[in-house]
Amino acid sequence: MLNVHSIESLGTYDGPGIRLVIFLQGCNFKCLYCANPDTIAYEGGKSYAVEELVQMAQRQRPFFGKRGGVTVSGGEPLMQAKELIELFRRLKEEGINTCIDTNGSILTSASKTLLEHTDLVLLDIKHIDGSKHKKLTGVSNERTLAFADYLAGINQSTWIRYVLVPGYSDDPADLHALGRRLTGMNNIEKLEIQPYHKLGVHKYESLGWPYELSGVSANTPEQLNVAKKIFEGYVKEVVVN
Known part of the structure; x- marks a missing residue:
């Protein structure tokens, strides 16, 4: 059984093509800008x-086309890696594309087995600087970077995702440092810049949590363009979502 927060049909922002997106409950990070804070608690x-989810994917298969499929996101899906193995095995048996969206902090034997049945990893790198990463997420980035190295070592198709938070993760020096860290990783097909937004602020109010980035404004087009140009010097395809 999988502990699911919500399910989105016909998703277009979580991997290639049209996708069924399964958001799992529970996360080991607590990002200051999290748009879905209600997914953090495991309860x-x-x-x-598994078969319920496979049947759901089969019903939506006509919309997938050649590139679409199923993406598992969260929360942090690798918290349930062991349970996901059977789901991805079944999806692959059905010829359905599999994708996982992860912060990359959980590299276990179960995670490694799951990757054997995964077509694409969306790896969320929150920050290249360790102390700034901890300020943003509450934890170190060491495991995420080690996970990136592991993906490169097994040549796992990967898209990097990076949230551009003004004043927190948009320093050009840090963007260049991340770019240099990714250089030579031939498995990285794309880098997606995720603009900062406040669409989840109302959820903090309902949870009774303070929203600590209330004074941070959305990115300007210039900020996004600067980041895009920097990353284009290191990654073959860069897009702004």
Whole structure:
């Protein structure tokens, strides 16, 4: 059984093509800008059997086309890596593309087995600087960077995702440092810049949590363009989502 927060049909921002996106409950990070803070606690989700999710994917298969499929996001999906192995095995048996969206902080034997059945990894790198990463997420970035190295070592198709938070993760020196860190990783097909937004602020109010970035404004077009040009010096394809 998988502990699921929510499910989105016909998703277009979480991997290639049209996708069924399964958001799992529970996360080991607490990002200051998290748009889904209600996914952080492991409690509170709904249990789904693997076959229920496979049947859901089969029903939506006509919309997938050649590139679409199923993306598992969160929360942090690798917290349930062991349970996900059977889901991805079944999806691959059905010829359905599999994708996982992760912060890369959990590299276990179960995670490694899951990757054997994964077509694409969306790796969320929150910050290249360790202390700034901890300020943003509450934890170190060492495991995420080690995970990136592991993906490169097994030549796992990967898209990097990077949230550009003004004043927190948009320093050009840090962007260049991340770019240099990714240089030579031939498995990285794309880098997606995720603009900072406040669409989840109302959820903090309902949870009774303070939103600590209330004074941070959305990115300007110039900020996004600067970041895009920097990353283009290191990664073959860069897009702004």
